[in-house]
Amino acid sequence: MAETLIDVDLCIIGAGSAGLSVAAGAAQLGLSTVLIERGEMGGDCLNTGCVPSKALLAAGKRATAHRMTDIPGIKGHEPDIDFGAVKGHVAATIAAIAPMDSQERFEGFGVKVIRASARFVGPDRVEAGDTVVRARHFVVAAGSRASIPPISGLDPDKVLTNESVFDLRDRPDHLLIIGGGPIGIEMAQAHRRLGCRVTVVDMGPILPRDDAVCVDELRAILSAEGIDIREHVGITRVEHGRDGNPQSVSLTIKAADGTQSELNGSHLLVAAGRKASVDGLGLDAAGVAHDRSGIKTDARLRSSNKRVFAVGDIAGGPQFTHIAGYQAGIVIRNICFRLPAKVDYSHMPWVTYTDPELAQTGLTEAAARKTHGDRIRVVEWPFAENDRAIAEKATVGRVRIVALKNGRIVGASILGAHAGELIGLWALAISRRLKIGAVAGMILPYPTLSEAGKRAAGVWYTPTLFSDRTRRLVRWLRRLPF
Incomplete structure (x- = not known):
């Protein structure tokens, strides 16, 4: 032709x-x-990435809401989960958005x-x-x-990836996940909440690009939910189908101290990068x-x-x-328009959509110290001291703000309910080179989670505002006539 x-x-x-x-x-x-x-x-985002993963996470969150007993007068119970029907919800979500693409x-x-x-x-x-x-x-x-890592015995045709995991209609008994980045951690929590045993294996720490303080708190939350997280371990060998089930898998792992052990699972999800x-x-x-x-x-x-x-x-x-x-x-x-526009990622936000969410924009504390040394300050405010969070029993997490000594904001990390919705303010602040006083002086509606960010900004001024010098000034000023 x-x-x-x-x-x-x-x-x-x-x-x-x-x-x-x-x-x-x-x-x-x-x-x-x-x-x-x-x-x-629609590519990966619509079909095998953002959209199906958020739909699956929403199902897991809804299931966990049934289990909760933190508000007196409401009895929690174990939900009856039809895993295949949940995957139908995921498919329906994709179908609802597909016409736009x-x-x-x-x-x-x-x-x-x-x-x-x-x-x-x-x-x-x-x-x-x-x-x-x-x-x-x-x-x-x-x-x-x-990306499929080159591990001895690993057969790419016998593992799940983001391209196949959402098609799985039968609930895994024990899901092993290689990779502790955002995809691996999100899928770990979603599957755990839908009734699967889950083990995450990573050669480094989980979520290495995020704020270490927030990651430590999130790790504890995930572990409390029953997710087995194995960090700083290598995988020396993979064996498929040992029990006659082609989906089953055995991992031989090696800890940092050299000791070896074996993990056995019903399914293997590889989330080790792209x-x-x-x-x-x-x-x-x-x-x-x-x-x-x-x-x-x-x-x-x-x-x-x-x-x-x-x-x-x-x-x-x-x-x-x-x-x-x-x-x-x-x-x-x-x-x-023939304009020489250039990319600028300095205020780039990202979110790991766990529950609670983990959001970041600009520099983490570690990255800021590497770039600016001791010319930074970090202030924070816990959601445990936010009235809206207390009312909604959503008190885990915190807002952490990184700023230069002159007050210019260079980074923000948020772990907490709706962190992804809250991070945008800080991305704008960084892109406009705002100082922390601009946020501390905002008027925000009460009660909202966003007040935690304003209170964190206010902490910046606490040492000066309530210092001996300021108290002396107030005592002197009160002697003056009105």
Whole structure:
């Protein structure tokens, strides 16, 4: 069959969060736009990532609410959980959101959607099925996939990843999870609350990019729920199907002191990082520099071929859906408006959606001390001293704020109920280079969880406000007539 050649302003490879955002913006701004996707519209976020994981976590949280006895007069009980039906809820959630990412919707914007694999065949051409697309600009948004570590005996075809775990309809008896990052920890709590035994194994500490004080508190909460967390251990061997069940698995683990032991589980979930989907794209033919971490880009997200941009997980930067959307805006400004917009991740927030949630923006205390030495101060306020948290029996966690000695906010960490909703204020403060007094002086409604952040900011002034010097000043001032 003869190939069809089409000429457009913009060709986008990948219809995940990043690619869809670029396509919608470019088409509505008048650029002729082609979007190529070989898999499902919506990419990982909709189908195997953010959306299904939050739906599963919501089910686990609802189940735990039935068990709670912390409010007198309400008797807790063990809920009757139909695991398969819960997965039906997950599928229904995806289906409810899918129309927003559908081919029909984007064709309504004027985007030409091609459902095929894409491959560069030159610096300005991409082949997709029987079509060759020649474009002034390209945006590669091909995403990433689960990385399978090279462990002796580990068979990639016999493990669960984020791409398969949500299709599992039978409840695991004992779920083993390799990886203590956000995905591993979220799935650990969700499955534990839905009635599974869960063990998490990691060669380092869990959630290493987050504030250590908040992680310590969250670790204790997860352990109290019955999640077995094994940190700083290596896995020397994996054995599948020893008992005749192809899903069952045995892990030989080695602790830091050299002692070895064995973990046996009914299922194995691998959540040990992501691998950029660069294979098969023909990037060398386009002169696009890349490696295992993704496409090499500058601060404007341009590759070594200046007509080719990269966004989302394949760009080698932070792997979050909201960052993909942010990067899409940077690319739109560069391509559509010819503005030299550049990425700035200094105020980037992220959330681990456990219960309680763990949120971070800017620098953690450890990162701030590494960058600024002793030129920082850390202030905090516990939710145990927040009236709304007390009323709702949600007193675990705290707000921790990192600021320079002059008061400029450089980081915030929140562990607590709705932390993901509370972190935005602090991301804005960092992006606008605000000082902590701006938050301390806010008027907030009472009673709200957000007051914990204001009280943390107020702690900054406590040593000065209630010092001997200030008391002497007040005593002197009260002698003066009104």
